[in-house]
Amino acid sequence: MIKKLLEDLKPYDAKLVAVSKTRSIEAIMDLYNKGQRIFGENRVQELVEKQALLPKDIEWHMIGHLQSKKVKNIAPFVDYIHSVDSEKLLFEINKRAKQFDRKINVLLQFHIAEESSKYGFSEAEAIQMLNSDEYKSIDHLNICGVMGMATFTNNKDQVRSEFKKLNSIFQKLKKEYFSTSELFKEISMGMSGDYKIALEEGSTMVRIGSLLFA
Numbered sequence: 419m420i421k422k423l424l425e426d427l428k429p430y431d432a433k434l435v436a437v438s439k440t441r442s443i444e445a446i447m448d449l450y451n452k453g454q455r456i457f458g459e460n461r462v463q464e465l466v467e468k469q470a471l472l473p474k475d476i477e478w479h480m481i482g483h484l485q486s487k488k489v490k491n492i493a494p495f496v497d498y499i500h501s502v503d504s505e506k507l508l509f510e511i512n513k514r515a516k517q518f519d520r521k522i523n524v525l526l527q528f529h530i531a532e533e534s535s536k537y538g539f540s541e542a543e544a545i546q547m548l549n550s551d552e553y554k555s556i557d558h559l560n561i562c563g564v565m566g567m568a569t570f571t572n573n574k575d576q577v578r579s580e581f582k583k584l585n586s587i588f589q590k591l592k593k594e595y596f597s598t599s600e601l602f603k604e605i606s607m608g609m610s611g612d613y614k615i616a617l618e619e620g621s622t623m624v625r626i627g628s629l630l631f632a
């Protein structure tokens with residue numbers, strides 16, 4: 419399955435985040451041995467436990483909702499945090515990155531779905547944060563782009579329009595706040611059920627679990 423998936427991603431030059439939540443060490447090692455190095459988890463404790471047991475050249479991505487008080491547990495090793503959904507969390511990640519003398523790559527999560535259960539900034543909230551004085555003190559983060567999750571629905575037009583919206587937020591932020599940043603280039607969108615639409619709409623990172631480990 420991974421081979422076919424990588425072929426699908428190739429024309430778009432998009433990265434595969436293998437979502438390994440709930441999967442065993444053996445299942446992860448199986449993908450590792452096929453060359454996969456980027457893995458994503460959505461819970462802090464599981465991420466910490468797996469990181470300790472698995473090879474050190476794995477690039478770990480936190481993709482799920484993250485509580486500020488737990489940032490310190492992953493700050494020493496996490497490569498990417500996709501799910502930055504509040505100003506408070508952004509500052510906490512910056513503080514912990516500084517403490518461990520490293521830079522952490524982050525994505526700003528946007529709420530693009532119809533479902534209220536999904537986390538994320540609205541465009542207005544993000545703009546307010548980016549304009550704030552506190553934001554200027556951020557010095558241990560690489561702000562690499564945006565992340566979003568579409569509504570869980572069979573309606574492909576709706577999913578496509580939500581991905582389009584995320585892409586347009588990305589373009590707007592790029593133009594107005596990150597025009598001089600070479601780092602701000604990622605759009606993390608697309609899961610097992612909707613990654614093809616996400617790629618067509620400009621995804622640079624797909625987060626895929628069930629399809630990959632099936």
Ligand SMILES: *Cc1c(COP(=O)(O)O)cnc(C)c1O
Pocket residue numbers: 437439460481482567609610611625626627628629
């Ligand atoms: C579980 C999860 C995924 C992967 O979902 P699949 O449908 O299994 O591919 C992607 N993103 C987030 C945030 C997740 O929690």
